[in-house]
Amino acid sequence: MRAGHFDRYNLHFPERRRRRRRRVEMLSVLRSIRVGLPRHLPNQRSLSTTPDHMGKVMRTVSALTTGTDNALDDVIAAPKEEPEIIEVPVAYTPQFMTLPPAEDPLLHLFTSYIMLHGEREKASKTTSRVLLYLHAYTRQPPLEIFRQALHMAAPAVRCMNQRRGAKAIVKPVPLSEKQRMRKAIEWIWEVVNVRSKSATIGKTLAERTAREMIKILNGDSSVLKKKEEIHKVAMANRGAARGR
Amino acid sequence: MHIAKLKVRPKKNPPVNLCARELTTMLSCWAASNDVMSTGACAEASSALFQCMRETPFKGKQHKPTINYHLARLRKSLK
Numbered sequence: 001m002r003a004g005h006f007d008r009y010n011l012h013f014p015e016r017r018r019r020r021r022r023r024v025e026m027l028s029v030l031r032s033i034r035v036g037l038p039r040h041l042p043n044q045r046s047l048s049t050t051p052d053h054m055g056k057v058m059r060t061v062s063a064l065t066t067g068t069d070n071a072l073d074d075v076i077a078a079p080k081e082e083p084e085i086i087e088v089p090v091a092y093t094p095q096f097m098t099l100p101p102a103e104d105p106l107l108h109l110f111t112s113y114i115m116l117h118g119e120r121e122k123a124s125k126t127t128s129r130v131l132l133y134l135h136a137y138t139r140q141p142p143l144e145i146f147r148q149a150l151h152m153a154a155p156a157v158r159c160m161n162q163r164r165g166a167k168a169i170v171k172p173v174p175l176s177e178k179q180r181m182r183k184a185i186e187w188i189w190e191v192v193n194v195r196s197k198s199a200t201i202g203k204t205l206a207e208r209t210a211r212e213m214i215k216i217l218n219g220d221s222s223v224l225k226k227k228e229e230i231h232k233v234a235m236a237n238r239g240a241a242r243g244r
Numbered sequence: 245m246h247i248a249k250l251k252v253r254p255k256k257n258p259p260v261n262l263c264a265r266e267l268t269t270m271l272s273c274w275a276a277s278n279d280v281m282s283t284g285a286c287a288e289a290s291s292a293l294f295q296c297m298r299e300t301p302f303k304g305k306q307h308k309p310t311i312n313y314h315l316a317r318l319r320k321s322l323k
């Protein structure tokens with residue numbers, strides 16, 4: 001819902017204004033729990049929220065929605081409780097539970113790339129089917145294969161064309177992890193969207209994508225040739241890398 | 245000498261050199277071993293570059309050079 005539209009319509013209704021204010025307060029609390037997403041795609045799943053923090057947030061949220069003024073007092077001025085030490089005969093080491101993020105960032109990136117007209121559900125179905133086909137062909141956990149294929153296909157640098165006076169020089173510039181992954185997805189998607197009988201086998205995009213990823217892992221794909229070309233150009237122009 | 249309008253075409257700010265050391269290491273490794281796909285000899289060098297790119301913060305957008313502002317301001321004192 002667009003905020004501007006909401007404001008203009010509901011200004012005449014004070015009750016709705018009050019409800020909207022509470023909703024905005026609630027949203028600001030919920031936003032505060034969102035951990036700053038790292039710029040890179042980490043190899044290990046990172047911790048998003050801890051159970052204690054979530055409990056505190058939900059209590060604050062319920063306090064705000066009931067609308068009393070002193071609702072936040074017990075959260076702010078809560079005395080710190082001493083943890084009760086229970087003596088057990090057997091040594092007990094509680095295991096830390098690390099909560100993974102809701103969606104793998106690499107899959108999220110892939111889905112965002114293939115999504116059209118903002119239809120994320122549709123795109124995520126394709127992504128799921130890709131993983132399904134990968135598992136069906138290899139009988140292994142598909143996410144690891146997906147990640148490996150993209151890492152193998154991703155270029156490490158891009159070649160920027162620069163004009164130094166009248167001369168046009170090529171400067172190799174390193175790419176961040178997100179840029180690299182995106183480039184790999186772009187190349188794979190280009191190959192996969194061509195539905196000629198000679199080039200690609202597979203009736204659906206998902207099937208063709210999975211087959212292309214397996215080809216990348218086996219080492220015979222046009223995507224790898226593209227990567228090699230760019231790397232060769234970068235190698236040839238390695239003198240310009242450190243300039244200016 | 246009277247110059248009516250003292251103005252230069254300022255050079256663009258050069259792009260920032262991120263992880264320059266790791267990049268040159270990797271590129272020279274490629275040249276030495278011809279391992280452009282970074283599978284064998286240059287795997288370490290390329291992974292060092294990737295790690296550096298993960299850690300290095302990007303600098304914000306660079307301002308345009310302000311030389312023309314200063315030239316316009318100081319033009320009065322030149323005459």
